[in-house]
Amino acid sequence: MKAGALAVMLVLLSTAPALCEEPDPEHGKTLFRACAFCHTLTPDGGNRAGPTLWNLFGRTAGAVEGYRYSPALKDSGIVWNEDTVARLFEVGPDAMTPGSKMPLQTIPSAEDRADLVAYLKAATAP
Template identity: 40%
Template sequence: MRALIMATALLLGDQALAAPSQAQVDSGRRLFARCAGCHDTGPGARNGFGPQLNAVVGRKAGSAAGYAYSPALKASSLVWSEQNLVAFIRDSEKVVPGNKMRFLSFMSEKQAADIVAYLRVHGVAAPPPRR
Protein backbone atom coordinates (compact mmCIF):
# COMPACT_ATOMS: atom_id res chain seq x y z
CA MET A 1 0.00 0.00 0.00
CA ARG A 2 2.83 2.39 0.78
CA ALA A 3 4.17 1.96 -2.77
CA LEU A 4 0.75 2.85 -4.18
CA ILE A 5 0.57 5.99 -2.05
CA MET A 6 4.09 7.04 -3.07
CA ALA A 7 3.30 6.48 -6.78
CA THR A 8 0.13 8.51 -6.37
CA ALA A 9 2.06 11.36 -4.74
CA LEU A 10 4.53 11.39 -7.64
CA LEU A 11 1.72 11.43 -10.21
CA LEU A 12 -0.19 14.21 -8.50
CA GLY A 13 2.81 16.41 -7.74
CA ASP A 14 1.59 19.49 -5.88
CA GLN A 15 -1.87 17.94 -5.60
CA ALA A 16 -0.48 15.02 -3.55
CA LEU A 17 -2.77 13.70 -0.85
CA ALA A 18 -1.78 13.01 2.73
CA ALA A 19 -1.42 9.28 3.32
CA PRO A 20 -4.29 7.84 5.36
CA SER A 21 -3.46 5.80 8.42
CA GLN A 22 -3.96 2.04 8.36
CA ALA A 23 -6.61 2.45 11.08
CA GLN A 24 -8.52 4.89 8.85
CA VAL A 25 -8.31 2.50 5.87
CA ASP A 26 -9.47 -0.43 8.04
CA SER A 27 -12.40 1.62 9.35
CA GLY A 28 -13.27 2.65 5.80
CA ARG A 29 -13.19 -0.98 4.66
CA ARG A 30 -15.72 -1.92 7.35
CA LEU A 31 -17.93 1.09 6.58
CA PHE A 32 -17.77 0.40 2.84
CA ALA A 33 -19.91 -2.68 3.51
CA ARG A 34 -22.83 -0.21 3.44
CA CYS A 35 -21.83 0.77 -0.11
CA ALA A 36 -20.96 -2.70 -1.42
CA GLY A 37 -24.55 -3.56 -2.33
CA CYS A 38 -24.31 -1.01 -5.16
CA HIS A 39 -20.57 -0.39 -5.70
CA ASP A 40 -17.58 -2.67 -6.31
CA THR A 41 -13.84 -2.15 -5.78
CA GLY A 42 -10.69 -4.14 -6.28
CA PRO A 43 -9.39 -6.37 -9.06
CA GLY A 44 -12.17 -7.31 -11.42
CA ALA A 45 -14.52 -4.63 -10.04
CA ARG A 46 -17.60 -4.16 -12.18
CA ASN A 47 -20.41 -1.69 -12.42
CA GLY A 48 -23.58 -2.77 -10.65
CA PHE A 49 -26.47 -0.68 -9.43
CA GLY A 50 -23.75 1.97 -8.96
CA PRO A 51 -20.44 2.42 -10.79
CA GLN A 52 -17.26 0.59 -9.79
CA LEU A 53 -15.12 2.85 -7.61
CA ASN A 54 -11.53 1.92 -8.48
CA ALA A 55 -9.47 5.11 -9.02
CA VAL A 56 -12.47 7.31 -8.18
CA VAL A 57 -10.35 9.93 -6.36
CA GLY A 58 -9.32 12.45 -9.01
CA ARG A 59 -11.73 11.08 -11.63
CA LYS A 60 -14.27 13.30 -13.38
CA ALA A 61 -17.73 12.56 -12.01
CA GLY A 62 -19.88 10.53 -14.38
CA SER A 63 -16.96 9.16 -16.37
CA ALA A 64 -16.48 5.49 -15.41
CA ALA A 65 -16.79 3.46 -18.60
CA GLY A 66 -19.91 1.40 -19.07
CA TYR A 67 -22.09 2.93 -16.37
CA ALA A 68 -25.36 4.75 -17.16
CA TYR A 69 -25.03 7.89 -15.02
CA SER A 70 -27.83 10.35 -14.37
CA PRO A 71 -27.89 13.36 -16.69
CA ALA A 72 -27.20 15.56 -13.64
CA LEU A 73 -23.95 13.77 -12.77
CA LYS A 74 -22.79 13.56 -16.40
CA ALA A 75 -23.43 17.28 -16.85
CA SER A 76 -21.59 18.28 -13.68
CA SER A 77 -18.06 19.62 -13.91
CA LEU A 78 -17.18 17.85 -10.67
CA VAL A 79 -13.89 16.03 -10.24
CA TRP A 80 -13.90 13.67 -7.28
CA SER A 81 -11.57 15.22 -4.70
CA GLU A 82 -11.47 13.72 -1.22
CA GLN A 83 -13.48 16.67 0.08
CA ASN A 84 -16.32 16.47 -2.42
CA LEU A 85 -16.44 12.66 -2.15
CA VAL A 86 -16.95 13.04 1.61
CA ALA A 87 -19.67 15.62 0.99
CA PHE A 88 -21.32 13.40 -1.66
CA ILE A 89 -21.29 10.35 0.62
CA ARG A 90 -22.94 12.43 3.34
CA ASP A 91 -25.55 14.16 1.12
CA SER A 92 -25.38 13.30 -2.58
CA GLU A 93 -28.45 15.37 -3.47
CA LYS A 94 -26.91 18.51 -1.99
CA VAL A 95 -23.67 18.04 -3.98
CA VAL A 96 -25.28 17.06 -7.30
CA PRO A 97 -29.03 17.71 -7.34
CA GLY A 98 -30.88 15.14 -9.45
CA ASN A 99 -28.27 12.37 -9.26
CA LYS A 100 -29.33 8.70 -8.97
CA MET A 101 -27.63 7.83 -5.66
CA ARG A 102 -30.19 7.39 -2.93
CA PHE A 103 -28.21 6.60 0.18
CA LEU A 104 -29.36 8.07 3.47
CA SER A 105 -26.00 7.90 5.10
CA PHE A 106 -26.43 9.11 8.66
CA MET A 107 -22.62 9.11 8.63
CA SER A 108 -20.33 11.50 10.35
CA GLU A 109 -17.74 13.42 8.36
CA LYS A 110 -15.07 11.14 9.87
CA GLN A 111 -16.87 7.97 8.75
CA ALA A 112 -17.25 9.33 5.21
CA ALA A 113 -13.56 10.34 5.20
CA ASP A 114 -12.61 6.82 6.30
CA ILE A 115 -14.53 5.39 3.32
CA VAL A 116 -12.64 7.75 1.01
CA ALA A 117 -9.35 6.62 2.60
CA TYR A 118 -10.35 3.03 1.81
CA LEU A 119 -11.25 4.00 -1.78
CA ARG A 120 -7.77 5.54 -2.22
CA VAL A 121 -6.28 2.09 -1.65
CA HIS A 122 -7.97 1.15 -4.94
CA GLY A 123 -6.09 3.81 -6.90
CA VAL A 124 -6.21 7.48 -7.73
CA ALA A 125 -7.03 8.75 -11.21
CA ALA A 126 -4.12 10.24 -13.11
CA PRO A 127 -4.40 14.01 -13.48
CA PRO A 128 -5.17 15.35 -16.95
CA PRO A 129 -2.08 16.18 -19.03
CA ARG A 130 -0.69 19.68 -18.50
CA ARG A 131 -0.83 22.00 -21.48
Protein backbone atom coordinates in the same frame (compact mmCIF):
# COMPACT_ATOMS: atom_id res chain seq x y z
CA MET B 1 2.09 30.51 33.28
CA LYS B 2 1.81 29.36 36.89
CA ALA B 3 2.69 25.76 37.71
CA GLY B 4 -0.89 24.94 38.82
CA ALA B 5 -2.44 26.24 35.60
CA LEU B 6 0.15 24.39 33.55
CA ALA B 7 -0.60 21.14 35.40
CA VAL B 8 -4.34 21.52 34.77
CA MET B 9 -3.73 22.25 31.08
CA LEU B 10 -1.49 19.19 30.72
CA VAL B 11 -4.13 16.96 32.35
CA LEU B 12 -6.85 18.32 30.04
CA LEU B 13 -4.71 17.86 26.96
CA SER B 14 -3.72 14.33 27.90
CA THR B 15 -7.33 13.22 28.44
CA ALA B 16 -8.88 15.00 25.43
CA PRO B 17 -9.30 13.08 22.18
CA ALA B 18 -6.66 13.88 19.62
CA LEU B 19 -7.78 16.63 17.28
CA CYS B 20 -5.71 15.41 14.36
CA GLU B 21 -6.10 11.65 14.54
CA GLU B 22 -5.06 9.77 11.45
CA PRO B 23 -7.94 8.29 9.46
CA ASP B 24 -8.55 4.58 10.05
CA PRO B 25 -8.89 2.80 6.69
CA GLU B 26 -9.90 -0.45 8.42
CA HIS B 27 -12.90 1.33 9.90
CA GLY B 28 -13.54 2.82 6.45
CA LYS B 29 -13.58 -0.71 5.05
CA THR B 30 -16.34 -1.58 7.51
CA LEU B 31 -18.29 1.51 6.47
CA PHE B 32 -17.87 0.60 2.79
CA ARG B 33 -19.93 -2.57 3.28
CA ALA B 34 -23.09 -0.48 2.81
CA CYS B 35 -21.67 0.83 -0.49
CA ALA B 36 -20.65 -2.61 -1.77
CA PHE B 37 -24.23 -3.44 -2.71
CA CYS B 38 -23.97 -0.88 -5.51
CA HIS B 39 -20.22 -0.40 -6.14
CA THR B 40 -17.20 -2.58 -6.82
CA LEU B 41 -13.62 -1.48 -6.21
CA THR B 42 -11.61 -3.33 -8.82
CA PRO B 43 -11.08 -2.76 -12.54
CA ASP B 44 -12.64 -6.12 -13.34
CA GLY B 45 -15.41 -5.81 -10.74
CA GLY B 46 -17.77 -4.23 -13.21
CA ASN B 47 -20.71 -1.98 -12.65
CA ARG B 48 -23.65 -2.76 -10.41
CA ALA B 49 -26.43 -0.32 -9.57
CA GLY B 50 -23.54 2.17 -9.42
CA PRO B 51 -20.28 2.29 -11.36
CA THR B 52 -17.06 0.67 -10.25
CA LEU B 53 -15.03 2.96 -8.02
CA TRP B 54 -11.71 1.70 -9.40
CA ASN B 55 -9.39 4.68 -10.07
CA LEU B 56 -11.95 7.03 -8.48
CA PHE B 57 -9.64 9.77 -7.22
CA GLY B 58 -8.91 12.31 -9.94
CA ARG B 59 -11.71 11.00 -12.14
CA THR B 60 -14.46 13.26 -13.45
CA ALA B 61 -17.94 12.21 -12.35
CA GLY B 62 -19.77 10.34 -15.07
CA ALA B 63 -16.67 8.97 -16.79
CA VAL B 64 -16.81 5.19 -16.34
CA GLU B 65 -17.31 3.52 -19.71
CA GLY B 66 -20.40 1.37 -19.93
CA TYR B 67 -22.23 2.86 -16.95
CA ARG B 68 -25.42 4.77 -17.66
CA TYR B 69 -25.22 7.90 -15.52
CA SER B 70 -27.99 10.33 -14.78
CA PRO B 71 -27.60 13.65 -16.62
CA ALA B 72 -27.34 15.35 -13.20
CA LEU B 73 -24.15 13.47 -12.31
CA LYS B 74 -22.68 13.34 -15.82
CA ASP B 75 -23.07 17.11 -16.20
CA SER B 76 -22.01 18.00 -12.64
CA GLY B 77 -18.37 18.80 -13.44
CA ILE B 78 -17.30 17.13 -10.19
CA VAL B 79 -13.79 15.71 -10.03
CA TRP B 80 -13.58 13.09 -7.31
CA ASN B 81 -10.97 13.83 -4.66
CA GLU B 82 -10.81 13.57 -0.88
CA ASP B 83 -12.89 16.72 -0.43
CA THR B 84 -15.62 15.95 -2.97
CA VAL B 85 -16.06 12.35 -1.78
CA ALA B 86 -16.27 13.51 1.85
CA ARG B 87 -18.69 16.29 0.86
CA LEU B 88 -20.94 13.80 -0.96
CA PHE B 89 -21.44 11.89 2.28
CA GLU B 90 -21.65 15.01 4.42
CA VAL B 91 -24.57 16.61 2.55
CA GLY B 92 -25.91 13.60 0.67
CA PRO B 93 -26.24 12.92 -3.04
CA ASP B 94 -29.64 14.61 -3.18
CA ALA B 95 -28.04 17.92 -2.14
CA MET B 96 -24.70 17.61 -3.96
CA THR B 97 -26.02 16.17 -7.22
CA PRO B 98 -29.80 16.72 -7.26
CA GLY B 99 -31.43 14.38 -9.75
CA SER B 100 -28.73 11.71 -9.59
CA LYS B 101 -29.63 8.04 -9.16
CA MET B 102 -27.59 7.51 -5.98
CA PRO B 103 -29.86 6.91 -3.00
CA LEU B 104 -29.74 9.25 -0.05
CA GLN B 105 -26.84 8.31 2.16
CA THR B 106 -25.06 10.57 4.61
CA ILE B 107 -22.34 9.96 7.15
CA PRO B 108 -22.78 12.53 9.91
CA SER B 109 -19.40 11.94 11.56
CA ALA B 110 -16.41 13.76 10.02
CA GLU B 111 -14.13 11.05 11.42
CA ASP B 112 -16.18 8.31 9.75
CA ARG B 113 -16.10 10.20 6.44
CA ALA B 114 -12.32 10.56 6.72
CA ASP B 115 -12.00 6.84 7.44
CA LEU B 116 -14.12 5.95 4.39
CA VAL B 117 -12.15 8.31 2.16
CA ALA B 118 -8.85 6.82 3.39
CA TYR B 119 -10.10 3.31 2.65
CA LEU B 120 -11.44 4.24 -0.79
CA LYS B 121 -8.25 6.06 -1.71
CA ALA B 122 -6.17 2.96 -0.95
CA ALA B 123 -8.64 0.36 -2.28
CA THR B 124 -9.32 2.08 -5.62
CA ALA B 125 -5.79 3.15 -6.51
CA PRO B 126 -4.38 1.70 -9.73
